[in-house]
Amino acid sequence: MSVLDDLAVEAGDDDVVAGVPARLVAAPATTEEAAALVAASRDLTVVVRGGGTKIHQGPPPRELDLIIDTRRLTGIVEHAAGDLITVARAGTPMADLHRLPGQQLALDAPPAATAGGTVAANASGPRRLRYGTARDLLIGITVVRPDGRITKSGGKVVKNVAGYDLGKLYTGSQGTLGLITECVFRLHPVPLHTNFVRSNAPPTHAANVLAGQFAASALEINAAPGSDPEIAVLLEGTAAGVRDRAAALARLLDGEVTDTPPPWWDTPPWPAGDDVLALKLTGTLSGVPALVSAAVDAGLTIRGSAGTGVLYAGASFPTVPLSPASTHPDSDQPASIRSASPASGTAPGPRGDAARVVALLRAAAAAAGGHAVVLNAPPTVRDRIDMWGPVPGLDLMRRVKDQFDPDHRFAPGRFVGGI
Numbered sequence: 001m002s003v004l005d006d007l008a009v010e011a012g013d014d015d016v017v018a019g020v021p022a023r024l025v026a027a028p029a030t031t032e033e034a035a036a037l038v039a040a041s042r043d044l045t046v047v048v049r050g051g052g053t054k055i056h057q058g059p060p061p062r063e064l065d066l067i068i069d070t071r072r073l074t075g076i077v078e079h080a081a082g083d084l085i086t087v088a089r090a091g092t093p094m095a096d097l098h099r100l101p102g103q104q105l106a107l108d109a110p111p112a113a114t115a116g117g118t119v120a121a122n123a124s125g126p127r128r129l130r131y132g133t134a135r136d137l138l139i140g141i142t143v144v145r146p147d148g149r150i151t152k153s154g155g156k157v158v159k160n161v162a163g164y165d166l167g168k169l170y171t172g173s174q175g176t177l178g179l180i181t182e183c184v185f186r187l188h189p190v191p192l193h194t195n196f197v198r199s200n201a202p203p204t205h206a207a208n209v210l211a212g213q214f215a216a217s218a219l220e221i222n223a224a225p226g227s228d229p230e231i232a233v234l235l236e237g238t239a240a241g242v243r244d245r246a247a248a249l250a251r252l253l254d255g256e257v258t259d260t261p262p263p264w265w266d267t268p269p270w271p272a273g274d275d276v277l278a279l280k281l282t283g284t285l286s287g288v289p290a291l292v293s294a295a296v297d298a299g300l301t302i303r304g305s306a307g308t309g310v311l312y313a314g315a316s317f318p319t320v321p322l323s324p325a326s327t328h329p330d331s332d333q334p335a336s337i338r339s340a341s342p343a344s345g346t347a348p349g350p351r352g353d354a355a356r357v358v359a360l361l362r363a364a365a366a367a368a369g370g371h372a373v374v375l376n377a378p379p380t381v382r383d384r385i386d387m388w389g390p391v392p393g394l395d396l397m398r399r400v401k402d403q404f405d406p407d408h409r410f411a412p413g414r415f416v417g418g419i
Contacts, residue, residue, distance in 0.1 A: 008066065009026070012025075046179075061413055085186060107131075108124060126218035127217050138185060143177075145177075203306055221306045222262070271316050281313055284370065287369050
């Protein structure tokens with residue numbers, strides 16, 4: 001009897017990835033057990049699942065035989081406070097890593113998200129402005145390759161200089177190159193004091209914050225149709241230093257100083273539901289205001305980092321019939337706005353063709369020097385759009401996939417270009 005026979009159970013109703021049900025689910029408890037499981041399932045297609053916070057984002061897998069669940073690969077292996085590092089198993093909830101005594105893993109992530117899933121998605125939140133993303137804070141990684149071999153990269157010191165930094169290759173690979181089982185992260189001291197400065201101000205004012213040398217840890221914007229845009233800035237440091245910087249910044253932005261963030265801080269700008277269009281938008285800092293304007297004009301709420309040019313936009317797209325005038329090719333308004341009926345008394349909103357809104361925002365992101373990735377789309381349009389969009393270096397990425405996973409078993413079709 002193989003490890004697959006020992007660990008795998010029949011999938012349940014909730015064992016679904018982007019609408020595709022799995023046949024089997026297995027949860028290894030150690031790296032060695034995970035390696036044996038992967039080796040024993042060489043004829044099966046695989047998707048790795050952590051906390052499930054992003055499992056439904058992105059394109060569906062072409063096939064799905066086995067979900068490898070990391071819920072038993074948990075625990076903090078080591079917390080070396082003197083070296084400012086921690087070693088965590090891949091299934092460890094980020095909530096545990098946010099409670100380290102005296103130090104912090106400065107990766108904003110949902111409490112239920114896991115260490116391995118956060119790395120696989122290269123996730124980050126508002127504090128990316130100061131601390132970077134998972135790619136920047138990961139210094140070591142253990143991965144089970146699709147052939148069942150255990151590989152390690154990096155180490156347990158911040159300055160690793162020998163060999164290839166394969167950790168950066170696995171970061172953001174969306175589970176297509178193997179199963180992450182252990183991560184080594186760089187830590188930072190917990191700040192002595194924090195304040196937020198909030199202001200009803202347009203995104204253009206974000207440049208003043210960056211130019212003013214306020215040493216912001218996060219610079220977030222929030223904009224929605226029919227509402228005044230907002231800016232919120234996180235300041236960290238000593239009590240006196242934060243107090244003085246916050247007061248000066250509040251004068252600059254004509255805002256207020258608070259101890260708590262705004263309610264929209266680090267939350268998705270879209271509601272729950274299957275009819276939601278959700279996008280990740282990037283652009284240069286100078287292109288952020290135009291990108292925000294394009295999203296709001298299309299009827300979407302948009303928020304994210306004006307200091308790094310990483311934004312998220314979304315809205316619900318209920319299916320409603322469109323009038324002939326609303327789809328006329330000569331109309332110069334976004335489809336989402338044209339489809340709203342003035343006679344109904346409702347504000348213009350995203351009631352049109354989500355695919356056309358994606359095309360509009362993808363063009364706006366390109367003009368801003370960035371990209372637009374669709375995280376979720378209504379089922380009626382999911383098959384009509386390229387959720388990843390054009391990506392430079394696709395041929396190289398395909399060669400890497402062929403080298404690491406020649407049978408294309410891991411997350412088949414879920415990454416760029418159908419990788």
